[in-house]
Amino acid sequence: xxxxxxxxxxxxxxxxxxxxxxxxxxxxxxxxxxxxxxxxxxxxxxxxxxxxxxxxxxxxxxxxxxxxxxxxxxxxxxxxxxxxxxxxxxxxxxxxxxxxxxxxxxxxxxxxxxxxxxxxxxxxxxxxxxxxxxxxxxxxxxxxxxxxxxxxxxxxxxxxxxxxxxxxxxxxxxxxxxxxxxxxxxxxxxxxxxxxxxxxxxxxxxxxxxxxxxxxxxxxxxxxxxxxxxxxxxxxxxxxxxxxxxxxxxxxxxxxxxx
Amino acid sequence: xxxxxxxxxxxxxxxxxxxxxxxxxxxxxxxxxxxxxxxxxxxxxxxxxxxxxxxxxxxxxxxxxxxxxxxxxxxxxxxxxxxxxxxxxxxxxxxxxxxxxxxxxxxxxxxxxxxxxxxxxxxxxxxxxxxxxxxxxxxxxxxxxxxxxxxxxxxxxxxxxxxxxxxxxxxxxxxxxxxxxxxxxxxxxxxxxxxxxxxxxxxxxxxxxxxxxxxxxxxxxxxxxxxxxxxxxxxxxxxxxxxxxxxxxxxxxxxxxxx
DNA sequence: CGTACATTTGATCCACTTCAAACTCGGTGG
DNA sequence: CCACCGAGTTTGAAGTGGATCAAATGTACG
Numbered sequence: 001x002x003x004x005x006x007x008x009x010x011x012x013x014x015x016x017x018x019x020x021x022x023x024x025x026x027x028x029x030x031x032x033x034x035x036x037x038x039x040x041x042x043x044x045x046x047x048x049x050x051x052x053x054x055x056x057x058x059x060x061x062x063x064x065x066x067x068x069x070x071x072x073x074x075x076x077x078x079x080x081x082x083x084x085x086x087x088x089x090x091x092x093x094x095x096x097x098x099x100x101x102x103x104x105x106x107x108x109x110x111x112x113x114x115x116x117x118x119x120x121x122x123x124x125x126x127x128x129x130x131x132x133x134x135x136x137x138x139x140x141x142x143x144x145x146x147x148x149x150x151x152x153x154x155x156x157x158x159x160x161x162x163x164x165x166x167x168x169x170x171x172x173x174x175x176x177x178x179x180x181x182x183x184x185x186x187x188x189x190x191x192x193x194x195x196x197x198x199x200x201x202x203x204x205x206x207x208x209x210x211x212x213x214x215x216x217x218x219x220x221x222x223x224x225x226x227x228x229x230x231x232x233x234x235x236x237x238x239x240x241x242x243x244x245x246x247x248x249x250x251x252x253x254x255x256x257x258x259x
Numbered sequence: 260x261x262x263x264x265x266x267x268x269x270x271x272x273x274x275x276x277x278x279x280x281x282x283x284x285x286x287x288x289x290x291x292x293x294x295x296x297x298x299x300x301x302x303x304x305x306x307x308x309x310x311x312x313x314x315x316x317x318x319x320x321x322x323x324x325x326x327x328x329x330x331x332x333x334x335x336x337x338x339x340x341x342x343x344x345x346x347x348x349x350x351x352x353x354x355x356x357x358x359x360x361x362x363x364x365x366x367x368x369x370x371x372x373x374x375x376x377x378x379x380x381x382x383x384x385x386x387x388x389x390x391x392x393x394x395x396x397x398x399x400x401x402x403x404x405x406x407x408x409x410x411x412x413x414x415x416x417x418x419x420x421x422x423x424x425x426x427x428x429x430x431x432x433x434x435x436x437x438x439x440x441x442x443x444x445x446x447x448x449x450x451x452x453x454x455x456x457x458x459x460x461x462x463x464x465x466x467x468x469x470x471x472x473x474x475x476x477x478x479x480x481x482x483x484x485x486x487x488x489x490x491x492x493x494x495x496x497x498x499x500x501x502x503x504x505x506x507x508x509x510x511x512x513x514x515x516x517x518x
Numbered sequence: 519c520g521t522a523c524a525t526t527t528g529a530t531c532c533a534c535t536t537c538a539a540a541c542t543c544g545g546t547g548g
Numbered sequence: 549c550c551a552c553c554g555a556g557t558t559t560g561a562a563g564t565g566g567a568t569c570a571a572a573t574g575t576a577c578g
Contacts (some may be wrong), residue, residue: 104404105404206567
């Protein structure tokens with residue numbers, strides 16, 4: 001049995017001196033198409049951090065910007081503040097995902113990042129990443145690529161917030177999380193939500209109560225099984241259909257959403 | 260009277276061989292902190308295009324990606340399609356603004372871009388921009404900067420769609436357009452909306468009728484004066500307040516939006 | 519094992535949507 | 549020159565999805 005057999009997702013490199021090359025996330029983090037030599041260089045600039053406890057901030061809106069982060073384990077939320085102190089969650093981050101790219105031309109972070117659970121991250125000092133990216137076109141391309149993907153995700157989020165009803169929103173989130181867990185090597189059918197119902201509602205532009213009711217409705221329709229934060233997707237096909245374009249009520253055939 | 264006196268906004272360089280250095284938008288477009296030598300190089304890769312007529316596409320979702328564009332005059336909308344053929348407008352673009360950065364790591368454009376009126380653009384072939392940005396760290400930084408700004412704007416849009424009511428949404432859009440016109444050298448108080456009420460509603464996640472009603476309400480409150488697409492901002496202060504956090508009804512003191 | 523907090527469930531309310539119809543305005547052809 | 553057309557816009561009236569309010573239930577944790 002060789003090291004290739006290790007279960008994905010459970011093989012985080014937790015040694016004292018972790019290195020990008022041996023990190024189990026390397027194929028995901030920064031999805032790097034760098035050659036090994038380049039990875040060595042990237043490795044040399046990455047700083048490890050003490051794990052964050054649930055509720056701790058990685059950084060706050062307004063903090064001076066100096067690093068991008070890659071999530072190694074756990075999860076975080078990004079949020080911005082309205083003038084009257086409400087928060088609006090703009091993203092959730094799971095392992096292998098990058099945080100802080102939207103600050104790249106700023107003196108300070110435009111959003112806050114807070115741990116949803118115990119979380120470890122790799123810190124990538126930006127000024128050094130930038131120096132290094134001057135020499136490595138592939139690395140540069142990867143950074144562009146990450147930002148560009150985030151832009152596209154944002155547009156999808158606008159569509160969701162602007163056009164989708166409550167069921168479609170929740171179904172879209174579950175579908176999305178499922179795909180991300182899968183990509184990390186976890187089950188796409190059974191997973192644990194790292195965020196509270198409140199945070200789901202905040203993110204999706206819904207009241208907590210509505211999120212809860214949709215979960216209940218999905219359960220009675222046998223689409224998912226819910227136990228607290230544990231989710232099991234029972235009928236993936238149906239969930240996908242609800243997420244994408246459930247314009248007509250299945251029972252009545254009546255139109256639910258305007259054109 | 261010297262050339263400095265020209266009215267800003269009406270001094271677009273329309274000669275046969277326009278150059279970035281002499282373009283009146285140069286201080287805005289790509290907000291370039293490049294030195295003159297660099298500008299010459301940028302200039303050499305920019306292609307000019309036939310003006311687009313109202314309703315024509317600059318590119319469509321799915322078209323192969325090869326250029327970013329800077330708007331020289333006129334305006335465009337970006338939109339994505341839902342599975343059932345509805346459109347969701349994700350952005351409006353006024354002169355000096357860049358289009359297409361969200362495609363940077365894609366083979367094809369993830370959104371469509373359509374002219375709202377007669378529109379001229381500068382085409383910047385991306386492969387050449389990328390080549391050139393390899394040599395010019397400042398240019399590279401500007402591209403990052405533009406993408407990063409768009410990311411931040413997107414988060415604000417999510418907040419709008421998720422938390423703001425109809426009046427706040429419309430006020431936010433007007434405030435935003437006002438600032439952008441101002442930045443281009445036009446009046447921040449009097450301007451012409453390049454988009455229809457329908458497009459405003461689509462963008463803001465509201466029904467056309469709601470947009471129209473808010474306009475009427477703002478007029479009766481003396482916040483703006485509307486004549487078709489012509490907008491005059493009568494009470495800027497009030498408009499800003501409505502845009503930012505009008506949580507309580509001015510008349511009744513009753514809470515309008517949940518916390 | 520009890521207190522605080524998260525989630526669920528029920529009942530009511532309301533901002534916005536939907537449906538319907540009138541109106542405005544630029545263009546166009548008789 | 550004006551009647552007419554169609555698209556865009558406004559206005560009115562009614563309906564509804566989700567928010568809000570209220571309260572019960574479930575759950576984590578010191």
